[in-house]
Amino acid sequence: MIExxxxxxxxxxxxSGNAAALxxxxxxxxxxxxxxxxxxxxxxxxxxxxxxxxxxKLIPDFRDDAPLERxxxxxxFWLMDDRSHFGVHYRSEDFNEERPNRYTIxxxxxxxxxxxxxxxxxxxxxxxTTVTELARDAHGKVIGVHTDRCDGEIHAxxxxxxxxxxxxxxxxxxxxxxxxxxKVALAVKEMHFLPRETIEAHFNLKGDEGVVVEAAxxxxxxxxxxxxxxxxxxxxxxxxxCIVADFQRTGETPYGLLDCFKRHPSVAPLIEGSEVKExxxxxxxxxxxxxxxxxxxxxxxxxxxxxxxxxxIHREGSNLAMTSGRIAAEAIVQVKSRSHPMTAxxxxxxxxxxxxxxxxxxxxKHKDMPMLMHTNSQNLFLTYPQLVSRAMQNYVRVDGTPKAxxxxxxxxxxxxxxxxxxxxxxxxxxARAWR
Amino acid sequence: MNVETSVRVxxxxxxxxxxxxxGRPHIKVRAHTKPSPQLLALLxxxxxxxxxxxxxxxxxxxxxxxxxxxxxxxxxxxTGDIEWSYPRGGxxxxxxxx
Ligand SMILES: Cc1cc2nc3c(=O)[nH]c(=O)nc-3n(C[C@H](O)[C@H](O)[C@H](O)COP(=O)(O)OP(=O)(O)OC[C@H]3O[C@@H](n4cnc5c(N)ncnc54)[C@H](O)[C@@H]3O)c2cc1C
Ligand code: SF4
Numbered sequence: 289m290i291e292x293x294x295x296x297x298x299x300x301x302x303x304s305g306n307a308a309a310l311x312x313x314x315x316x317x318x319x320x321x322x323x324x325x326x327x328x329x330x331x332x333x334x335x336x337x338x339x340x341x342x343x344x345k346l347i348p349d350f351r352d353d354a355p356l357e358r359x360x361x362x363x364x365f366w367l368m369d370d371r372s373h374f375g376v377h378y379r380s381e382d383f384n385e386e387r388p389n390r391y392t393i394x395x396x397x398x399x400x401x402x403x404x405x406x407x408x409x410x411x412x413x414x415x416x417t418t419v420t421e422l423a424r425d426a427h428g429k430v431i432g433v434h435t436d437r438c439d440g441e442i443h444a445x446x447x448x449x450x451x452x453x454x455x456x457x458x459x460x461x462x463x464x465x466x467x468x469x470x471k472v473a474l475a476v477k478e479m480h481f482l483p484r485e486t487i488e489a490h491f492n493l494k495g496d497e498g499v500v501v502e503a504a505x506x507x508x509x510x511x512x513x514x515x516x517x518x519x520x521x522x523x524x525x526x527x528x529x530c531i532v533a534d535f536q537r538t539g540e541t542p543y544g545l546l547d548c549f550k551r552h553p554s555v556a557p558l559i560e561g562s563e564v565k566e567x568x569x570x571x572x573x574x575x576x577x578x579x580x581x582x583x584x585x586x587x588x589x590x591x592x593x594x595x596x597x598x599x600x601i602h603r604e605g606s607n608l609a610m611t612s613g614r615i616a617a618e619a620i621v622q623v624k625s626r627s628h629p630m631t632a633x634x635x636x637x638x639x640x641x642x643x644x645x646x647x648x649x650x651x652x653k654h655k656d657m658p659m660l661m662h663t664n665s666q667n668l669f670l671t672y673p674q675l676v677s678r679a680m681q682n683y684v685r686v687d688g689t690p691k692a693x694x695x696x697x698x699x700x701x702x703x704x705x706x707x708x709x710x711x712x713x714x715x716x717x718x719a720r721a722w723r
Numbered sequence: 724m725n726v727e728t729s730v731r732v733x734x735x736x737x738x739x740x741x742x743x744x745x746g747r748p749h750i751k752v753r754a755h756t757k758p759s760p761q762l763l764a765l766l767x768x769x770x771x772x773x774x775x776x777x778x779x780x781x782x783x784x785x786x787x788x789x790x791x792x793x794x795x796x797x798x799x800x801x802t803g804d805i806e807w808s809y810p811r812g813g814x815x816x817x818x819x820x821x
Contacts (some may be wrong), residue, residue: 571792
């Protein structure tokens, strides 16, 4: 039994929990952070791209010692059918800058490093401890937690729920609903090791330059989903994720999809000769703005993936997690500095601050996108990629067919597959959801 | 075309490190005679293939290879088909890279 009372307990040592614990500890608060993994990061899975700006707000000189892999100089988007891909690549020398904007990272290693900063700032970090339940008083106010490490309750003025996408504690305490199968994606991922020079040759890189490939199309077999390939220093992260309800409906297996993706003729040469060292899986919140639950209450706030703060369209999650963790911590520090109690009314300042940040603004901008992608998955992920592939092949193959006839053929294939109203409807709906 | 059968999930799990909490599985399947559609879906969707049919046609779970993604919870908990928790602190999968 831990007798001490804390100013704040943070559940989870992922991106959001570490940001919250660090911010509060730096401001002199007495913080206890609980993590179920052997060390911070040992349960966490990400692609992973790190966005520098959000980390700079926490640790301005992070580049000095953070375990960064490669800074990104190139982004590739691929629209794939079974034998081809149509790519849009953007590469710029501007990204070889002194303070690069995006890096690949390896989450287990990165989280360990970030956790060391949390400890340095003075927080007590207890790993190998699963929080099993929230402790509440007679009025329902959250007053602490129960863990599987020690008997009894550990008390704090406020509990920061940074427990990730599954959000078991919040669901059990009826603070929010369990994620629904159509609002989360399941991603599976492997780590493929190759010598540095081989990776640089395969991806056309030099030094610490990095590249990411994001791929959609027939690889997800008509489900809403994406494949990804991220170049690290000495390994390649490769994975694919689709909406859970789609897996349930189709009976596709996640590892089956991943293996097909790996064997695709555009992908196989990139990982050829590699040694696999890990296979992982994780959920990703995909519900967007409309899936955001209640964010605060008497004695608690929720941050990061547990609050479904994930921008599925731009593949951003960690930066929203870090930012929501930091903002929640700043709100708590504000309430405490006024010597006010941690009531729902006082903690509502967290939501106000979050509403004013890019986190909520971006999610709001794309609020209709998740539904659109989901209800249109057959067209967007199966029909269009095949049409585009045929159109491109028709365009580049020189076979004596007059150009006008070729173009007519391409147009006809689109109209046959989707009809004029279908085509205009799809374009209109995407444009409107993007706006 | 059935490519899936060629993928051996057991081989993939072999790359991972685990600390198995022997005798304390963190997921349980409710006793049943005929599995619900949700339970049957878990046979395919679980990325570690923890769910299998026994010879009586019932769905069983073996959590040793579980990678703790939570997919089966999202599908099987609402219907009461499964009970899902995290392993005790420190147990379960230990990602080196993640
Ligand atoms: C395959 C994949 C690729 C991704 N790629 C990107 C990307 O490139 N860029 C990006 O920005 N985002 C990406 N994301 C999203 C990003 O990983 C998440 O948004 C981010 O990790 C959320 O951080 P978090 O702190 O909210 O949750 P998590 O990082 O999941 O942390 C939750 C922590 O809480 C702990 N925990 C949970 N319950 C308990 C409990 N009861 N007791 C004790 N501890 C507990 C867990 O062990 C974990 O350490 C990706 C996600 C996936 C799955
Ligand atoms: S949590 Fe994920 S890996 Fe574990 S049994 Fe459920 S679906 Fe399978």
